[in-house]
Amino acid sequence: MLTRSKPTWELPASIATTEADFLNRRELCKKIAAGSILAGGPSLIFTPSACATQKKDLSTSLYPATRNANYKVNREITPEKITTTYNNFYEFGSHKNIWRAAQRLQIRPWEVTIDGLVEREIKVDIDTLLKRMQLEERIYRHRCVEAWAITVPWTGFPMRALLDYARPRAGAKYVVMEAFEDQEIAPGQRQFWYPWPYREAVTIEEAANELSMIGTGAYGRPMAKQNGAPLRLIVPWKYGFKQIKSIVRFHFTENRPLSFWQKVQGEEYGFWANVNPDVDHPRWSQATEKLLGTGKQVPTQLYNGYAEYVAELYTGIRKKEKIFY
Numbered sequence: 001m002l003t004r005s006k007p008t009w010e011l012p013a014s015i016a017t018t019e020a021d022f023l024n025r026r027e028l029c030k031k032i033a034a035g036s037i038l039a040g041g042p043s044l045i046f047t048p049s050a051c052a053t054q055k056k057d058l059s060t061s062l063y064p065a066t067r068n069a070n071y072k073v074n075r076e077i078t079p080e081k082i083t084t085t086y087n088n089f090y091e092f093g094s095h096k097n098i099w100r101a102a103q104r105l106q107i108r109p110w111e112v113t114i115d116g117l118v119e120r121e122i123k124v125d126i127d128t129l130l131k132r133m134q135l136e137e138r139i140y141r142h143r144c145v146e147a148w149a150i151t152v153p154w155t156g157f158p159m160r161a162l163l164d165y166a167r168p169r170a171g172a173k174y175v176v177m178e179a180f181e182d183q184e185i186a187p188g189q190r191q192f193w194y195p196w197p198y199r200e201a202v203t204i205e206e207a208a209n210e211l212s213m214i215g216t217g218a219y220g221r222p223m224a225k226q227n228g229a230p231l232r233l234i235v236p237w238k239y240g241f242k243q244i245k246s247i248v249r250f251h252f253t254e255n256r257p258l259s260f261w262q263k264v265q266g267e268e269y270g271f272w273a274n275v276n277p278d279v280d281h282p283r284w285s286q287a288t289e290k291l292l293g294t295g296k297q298v299p300t301q302l303y304n305g306y307a308e309y310v311a312e313l314y315t316g317i318r319k320k321e322k323i324f325y
């Protein structure tokens with residue numbers, strides 16, 4: 001049984017949100033902003049920060065999405081509290097405790113660009129995109145290259161649907177994804193020695209694999225900012241660093257790009273980054289992993305347990321190049 005503990009930055013469900021209600025509160029928020037009503041006065045609901053949250057939360061009515069029972073995991077779901085407070089998101093700091101800092105991310109408006117080798121370049125607003133896609137929930141394992149793992153009920157849509165929407169041209173071999181760039185809100189991006197923006201890529205075949213998702217939510221609600229709102233990549237057979245957060249651009253290309261971590265440390269973080277217990281990170285073993293929140297250390301599985309879905313993607317490539325790093 002999944003028990004939810006609500007992080008304090010979220011609004012209680014009881015005050016989220018019919019449209020009429022939303023408009024009234026928006027009026028109220030404007031007045032608070034103008035100083036004509038005292039924030040937090042009779043009811044603590046109407047704080048300036050609550051106002052900020054309401055303006056952004058346009059997609060809540062899409063949640064919870066129907067669970068796709070084909071994707072189950074024989075592991076306990078990691079408590080939401082852990083998944084939303086222990087994060088890698090270098091834009092907000094090179095440590096795990098970035099969840100508060102990440103609340104500064106502005107997720108509306110959010111424009112997504114689809115360009116490069118496509119039939120026609122597209123610029124689309126996130127809410128328009130979400131309306132076109134069929135959201136579903138899937139429980140997946142997630143394995144960070146740092147040897148910790150979590151199990152998350154993600155919401156999102158198959159990346160295959162994004163390919164159909166983008167209509168790549170015949171020469172396109174890779175989908176390159178870029179995260180937002182804004183030094184004002186993301187202090188990590190002032191660390192000039194990192195090659196911002198965060199960038200990742202997968203092959204078209206990987207993108208079309210049935211496991212690949214574009215994540216829009218988790219735990220039955222819109223994605224928390226610290227987990228990569230409003231759009232992140234989910235490719236569960238690969239190490240977590242491939243699963244780029246807060247995407248603003250999908251660029252189709254013939255040439256394999258260098259990703260963020262390849263530029264920082266190419267020997268340690270290669271392009272393929274498929275989970276493999278037998279290929280150690282140069283500085284630590286990948287044979288086992290720590291299941292956050294359980295105190296358990298368990299064996300790492302090849303392709304993070306997803307070999308039946310993805311192993312065949314790599315049979316040809318394996319002969320030609322060293323594919324795991």
Ligand SMILES: Nc1nc2c(c(=O)[nH]1)N[C@H]1C(S)=C(S)[C@@H](COP(=O)(O)O)O[C@H]1N2
Binds near residue numbers: 086090145226240245
């Ligand atoms: N934009 C961006 N995406 C990112 C990262 C990052 O620093 N910036 N870190 C990656 C790493 S190393 C991991 S393990 C996962 C962590 O996702 P989570 O914090 O939601 O568990 O996000 C990945 N996506």
Ligand SMILES: [Mo]
Binds near residue numbers: 088143145239241
């Ligand atoms: Mo990671």
